[in-house]
Amino acid sequence: MPDAQLRPEPFIQQTAPAALEDLRARLRATRWPDTPEDAGWSLGTDLDYLRELVTYWAEDFDWPAQEARLARLPRFRVPLGGLGIHFVHARATAPTTPALPLVLSHGWPDSFWRYSKVVPLLTDPGAHGGDPADAFDVVVPDMPGYGYSDRPAGPPLDSVAVAGLWAELMTVLGYERFGAAGGDVGSHVSRYLGLDHPDRVVAVHRTDGGLPVFTGDPADLTQEERSWIDGAAAWGAVEGAYAAIHRTKPQTAAFGLTDSPAGLAAWIVEKLRSWSDSDGDIERSFTKDEILTNITLYWLTGTIGSSMRMYRANAAIPPAQHARRVEVPSGFSLFPGEPVLPPRAWLERTTNMVRLTEPARGGHFAAFEEPEAYAQELRDFFRPYRTGTAAD
Template identity: 80%
Template sequence: MSDASPRPEPFTPHTDPAVLEDLRTRLRATRWPDAPEDAGWSLGTDIAYLRELIAYWADGFDWPAQEAALARLPRFRVPLGGLGIHFVHARAVAPTGPVLPLILSHGWPDSFWRYTKVVPLLTDPGAHGADPADAFDVVVPDMPGFGYSDRPAGPLLDTIAVAGLWAELMSVLGYERFGAAGGDMGSHVSRYLALEHPERVVAVHRTDAGLPVFTGDPAELTPEERAWFESVAVWGRAEGAYGAMQSTKPQTAAVGLTDSPAGLAAWIVEKLRSWSDCDGDIERAFTKDEILTNVTLYWLTGTIGSSMRVYNANAAIPAEQRTRRVEVPSGFSIFRGDVVRPPRAWLDRTTNAVRVTEPPRGGHFAPFEEPELYAEEVRAFFRPFRAAATAAAAASG
């Protein structure tokens, strides 16, 4: 790293108690909507469950304890592209073979929070019953406008631009060859890293393939692919209202969600429930403390509006970018409880898919829902690429 390179600085936030007292005051003053009897989750967030959650947030949730737990991860901020970027950088512990750098990209509605459980499993596999030779150096950045990264004040950044920032971040950290992995919006970031920097990304692992975009002759699609397209359309009509709002008018929703912690929780909790492998019971996938840690990160950083604007930026990505085939070796772990699960034919059409598995548990937030299972999927996928990547890095160095 040259003297002119950006220098990461250690980062440990501490929340002013007055900010937490303001939050509790707002929670206790929530103006509740009515709801039809027995509506449950059928019309969106279950108001009865939300009341229970908000009461706990106001008078039971211990944010300082959660903040201290997050502080046990080695966290930094660095200036990139005119923005301060927050990231976790955890190095391999007691490796017995070549160490592969790995950048993990999160999605919405989350942040580095998505990967907090898997960082120790990937950096120190030997301490968790796995092979120490599978250790990674792990980098988990917050996308601009998410978590503790800066909120862009100028032009909106799409996932292509974020991939460019992550390539720069890995250079700043001294990693010229690395693996990339992600889910949700982070799946797109990882894909564009592989497309724009194929000489640097040794392999890419994803937990989904996103919503399908196809500009060819529909007759070319397999029956399996056509059925999947139809199921995605059905899902979009039932579940896609949030995406339409965030892609077109994110600022309208941002006003209420930034002002009302109860509204913010409703917006996020409904997605945590419907996208996770919980069979309708959100607390089978997340405890109240886990849910509220994610939501409180959004509240304290004021990033719900900026996070939603990425949808608007991504909506402008042209089809020719969305349909480029990824030639970098790609792996997919399509977890049982995830949404819009793609068929193998689509993965082969759009990527150089060298490994596709279907883990029996876990949903859209698999690294948090099933961290051990997710970590094993990542270790197994990258194992064949580890030595080649580190040898190439040594030769180029």
């Protein structure tokens, strides 16, 4: 039964005009670096594109309109583990069968924003070309230190601890049994929900297998798995500088990223481009308004530093935790733009994998890039696990 002492309170955020004026003043005063001729995106964020984006942010971006759009989602806050946790709780619209409760966990560099397009597709599938029987009650929390959730004052929480908070949140909302899904850091959280709460989690869906951590004898791996582990290491050597900073010295980077909105945009937009299925054209996957909504959430909440610190916490998770196999039914939708795609053998080794699909389009932010396809992946995967999950 729900804990009567924990009462979610409706949450509506309205940004003070002074905060937006300060943001615009900072954007207009940006001190730009030099860049080698024709560098483009080869050294990181492209100077010409960022100038264009920052000008739009300062002069044309309508944050109040985007804030009002996000406010159409039913949003709440509740105290959990000594922290105020912000979350979306959208109940199914007139399902023909009991709706399946589903907790969606986001990653970095984003927040509940990642799932803002897909929520109505999941709660009311009948209105979006789906079967009304596939409706979900959707819960999308902001992780501690992200979005509108509180920032931990002490050590950051790791994915194991966040999974425990999400299990508590689902209890507060009256859900004894539920599904879990996510990507990026949210993939890890969903994994630990399945590992630590197998009596409550009916199934786990993920859009990646995480970066490989293997503590056994390499001779036990298939050649495909060994090649993948080598490829992931090569990817990390070329693309993983951000993660090394997050794991080791996040506070150093946080000073500049918290003070400069242009710097914050450069840090985030390069990942949106390189991890999406954009073929190098970021606005093939995201409009300027969509990019800036995500970045403005980080700016106004001041959470870039606290979000990065979660990498440090996750790096300290003991190897024995990584070696545990998820025994609850697990499904994977591997979208083609995902940076590090695991082989089937690895997924079968580490989980009770019952379904693996490879959608035609989409990347690391699949729920935002291809919301219709992502919603259908969740409907198809969770369909066999819908019995006995109604709220108390």
